Amino acid sequence: MSCHPEARKIFEGVASRHEFYAMLNRHNQSPFDEERSSGRRYAGEWFEISEADHDRMFEILPPLFMRGDHFAMREFQAQSITSVFFTLRIDGRFRWFHAYCDLADAGSVNRMRGAIIERESRPVRAMSRAEKLEHIWSITGPDFRAYADQRFAAGFAGRRIVMVFSAAQAAIRKLVADLTDEEIAVKLPVQFRHLGEPVAA
Incomplete structure (x- = not known):
């Protein structure tokens, strides 16, 4: 992908297991066009998950890679877009997140981490x-x-x-x-x- 996709929070709160899978499938009805086949429809999306779901996804398959506070799934959603799971310490406590990152872009994971921390560190709860x-x-x-x-x-x-x-x-x-x-x-x-x-x- 040639441009950096904007990080987009797509769900408020911690997703239940049912909601987690529903969000992985939230574009199943979309046309098989360039947006979908290139992965642009997914890239940049993120939401919060439970620690249990984070750990379960780690155990499903050996990760493509694991570095510090995140790991990437071996299976790709489209082209170079895959699921990246974060464990982030925000305001003194650990929280867990799922995001779609473009691994062809060397900076995508770091930008995603920064976007999640910036968004979730706001002192007043709000939604745009x-x-x-x-x-x-x-x-x-x-x-x-x-x-x-x-x-x-x-x-x-x-x-x-x-x-x-x-x-x-x-x-x-x-x-x-x-x-x-x-x-x-x-x-x-x-x-x-x-x-x-x-x-x-």
């Missing part, structure tokens, strides 16, 4: 609009989300859509990026609905 949208995509079942295909307007092709319900309770499909603040609030779990936007340092 982009993080809320990623969380919604991660927790929405496959029957209620999809990638736009030939049935949609040309500008929608390949973009993520979710089902929303109108005031009349009619189900409509809408681009994830176009969800209103009210629609985002309805789709987020109750405990995340009133989290503020992060404040820039």
Whole structure:
């Protein structure tokens, strides 16, 4: 991959085992286009996991490599994109994370580590609009989300859509990026609905 993908937190909180596997499969409905085959659709995504799931993934196969606070899976998601698992000490306690890194880029693992630590070291809990949208995509079942295909307007092709319900309770499909603040609030779990936007340092 020729450019550095932006690190993107795709789930708020510590993922359960079921949620962990769901996020590994969150793009299964996506078209087999260049974004998917090159790995760009995955690169940069990260989320927090439990210590037990971190250790279980380490034991599944011998890692491709292990260095200090991280190890990489031997199996690649696409081209040079693979799962990297981190054990990071943040605010005095250990936490565990999964991320998709591009191993063709020598700096990708270090940038990912830095992005996770910077994001999780914020003193006030908050979610950006982009993080809320990623969380919604991660927790929405496959029957209620999809990638736009030939049935949609040309500008929608390949973009993520979710089902929303109108005031009349009619189900409509809408681009994830176009969800209103009210629609985002309805789709987020109750405990995340009133989290503020992060404040820039």
